[in-house]
Amino acid sequence: xxxxxxxxxxxxxxxxxxxxxxxxxxxxxxxxxxxxxxxxxxxxxxxxxxxxxxxxxxxxxxxxxxxxxxxxxxxxxxxxxxxxxxxxxxxxxxxxxxxxxxxxxxxxxxxxxxxxxxxxxxxxxxxxxxxxxxxxxxxxxxxxxxxxxxxxxxxxxxxxxxxxxxxxxxxxxxxxxxxxxxxxxxxxxxxxxxxxxxxxxxxxxxxxxxxxxxxxxxxxxxxxxxxxxxxxxxxxxxxxxxxxxxxxxxxxxxxxxxxxxxxxxxxxxxxxxxxxxxxxxxxxxxxxxxxxxxxx
Numbered sequence: 441x442x443x444x445x446x447x448x449x450x451x452x453x454x455x456x457x458x459x460x461x462x463x464x465x466x467x468x469x470x471x472x473x474x475x476x477x478x479x480x481x482x483x484x485x486x487x488x489x490x491x492x493x494x495x496x497x498x499x500x501x502x503x504x505x506x507x508x509x510x511x512x513x514x515x516x517x518x519x520x521x522x523x524x525x526x527x528x529x530x531x532x533x534x535x536x537x538x539x540x541x542x543x544x545x546x547x548x549x550x551x552x553x554x555x556x557x558x559x560x561x562x563x564x565x566x567x568x569x570x571x572x573x574x575x576x577x578x579x580x581x582x583x584x585x586x587x588x589x590x591x592x593x594x595x596x597x598x599x600x601x602x603x604x605x606x607x608x609x610x611x612x613x614x615x616x617x618x619x620x621x622x623x624x625x626x627x628x629x630x631x632x633x634x635x636x637x638x639x640x641x642x643x644x645x646x647x648x649x650x651x652x653x654x655x656x657x658x659x660x661x662x663x664x665x666x667x668x669x670x671x672x673x674x675x676x677x678x679x680x681x682x683x684x685x686x687x688x689x690x691x692x693x694x695x696x697x698x699x700x701x702x703x704x705x706x707x708x709x710x711x712x713x714x715x716x717x718x719x720x721x722x723x724x725x726x727x728x729x730x731x732x733x734x735x736x
Contacts, residue, residue, distance in 0.1 A: 466542045466679040471515040475523045478504050479535045481546035482526040485710060486703040487565070487668075488546045496524045499703035500545035503564055503690070504670060507543060510686035511679075533558060536671050542679070544671040550734050551666075559680055560669040562687040562730045564696070566723045568662035569598040570640040572628060572647065574655065579635055581660045583611065591616040591624045591633035601664045602637045621646065628656065637663065644717040653713065665722060667734040684732060691730045 470476055480496045481488040488498035505522075512520045527535050532548060535541045536558050550560040571590075573579045579588070582605065592599035594617045606613045616633055618624035625646045627633040636643070640658055647656040672683060690696040697719070704717040 465676045466673070467511065467515055467682065470511055470517055470520055473517075475521045476508050476511055476543075477523045477525060477541045478508065479525045479527045479532060479541035479544040479546075480504070481528065481532065483528075484546050486708045486715065489709065490526065491709060496526075496545075497709075498545070499699065500547065500564060500670060502699055502703070503687070503696075504543050504545040506690060507561075507670070507683050507686050510682050514682050533671070536673055539673065542672060543683070547668050548671050549666045550669040550671075550732075554671075555674075557674060559672050559674045559676075560732055560734075561672065561680070561683045562691065562732050563667035563669045563723070563726060563734060564687070565641070565668040566662075566665055566720055566726060567639045567641045567668060568665035568722075569601050569637050570643060570658055570662060571660045572625065572636040572638065572643040572656055572658055573634065574628065574631075575657050577634065577657075577659075579659060582613075582637075582663060583609075585613045585635060586611050587613075588634040589614045589616055589632070590635045590637055591618050591627050592637040593618050593621050593624055596638070597664060598638045605663060625650075625656075639666075640720070641715070641717060644715040648713045648715050649711060653716070662720075662722060665736045667726070667736065669732070669734075688730050691727045696727075 466476070480498070480501050482490045484498070486498055487500045488496065491497040508520070508522050512518060525535065525541050527544065532544050532546060533554065536544050547565070550563060571579065571582060579585060582602070590602060590613050592602055592615070599617065603615055605611065606615055616627070618627060621638060621642065624633070624636040624638070628636045643658045647653055647658065650656060670683070672680060700719055704715050707714045
């Protein structure tokens with residue numbers, strides 16, 4: 441994580457004051473002259489990160505900026521300021537629960553446990569376990585792995601999912617464990633494993649990071665699926681409606697597609713390489729009937 445600049449520390453102090461959620465709700469606070477406070481992951485490219493100029497950037501951050509414009513329109517506050525707060529995996533949920541931010545822009549999974557304490561808008565991304573194989577491999581789906589070697593990273597959801605699937609379907613796959621993701625990629629590259637099972641967004645990133653990005657490819661349907669969405673406070677229906685309506689507008693108008701392509705199909709910091717990750721079939725289907733209700 442980048443060192444905190446003095447001005448950002450001062451901003452964070454101010455944010456704690458202005459983001460303390462009043463009983464009136466976010467819209468009333470903003471309408472009365474308050475700031476909209478946006479939390480963002482500082483090291484989660486391409487979803488959210490701090491760019492070279494110290495500014496928040498990324499796919500989810502750009503979506504949150506559209507939400508901010510919707511709040512401006514709703515409250516009539518053309519002069520509304522946005523205060524940005526960097527968060528990490530450990531404090532992102534508490535930042536919303538404790539009223540220190542109004543939106544969290546990153547790669548947070550919407551699941552039943554989290555919905556007990558926070559709310560989510562319509563998913564902006566769906567990820568899940570797929571397979572990374574050599575570009576010349578005939579493997580197209582996990583069923584093609586019968587009698588072959590599949591590696592996944594120790595202690596991950598992906599490893600547990602493929603182990604369970606292997607048992608239930610009697611696929612006769614030899615499942616190997618790797619100490620970390622990078623080692624698993626190397627095993628595929630060296631031919632020690634026929635495929636690496638992991639979240640597809642990570643697999644595309646690993647492929648893009650190789651000396652020859654076209655030497656590996658991502659294949660197969662999702663073995664697991666998770667919906668990622670912008671997080672916001674629970675119990676503020678008026679604010680949530682503004683956020684949901686703007687997200688639904690972006691999807692229905694298809695304005696979200698060029699935003700997605702900008703961050704997932706073109707070179708982005710810090711590696712300045714393109715992930716070449718198209719909108720998944722699951723996300724396309726989900727966006728046909730955009731809803732904050734997720735089935736997984």
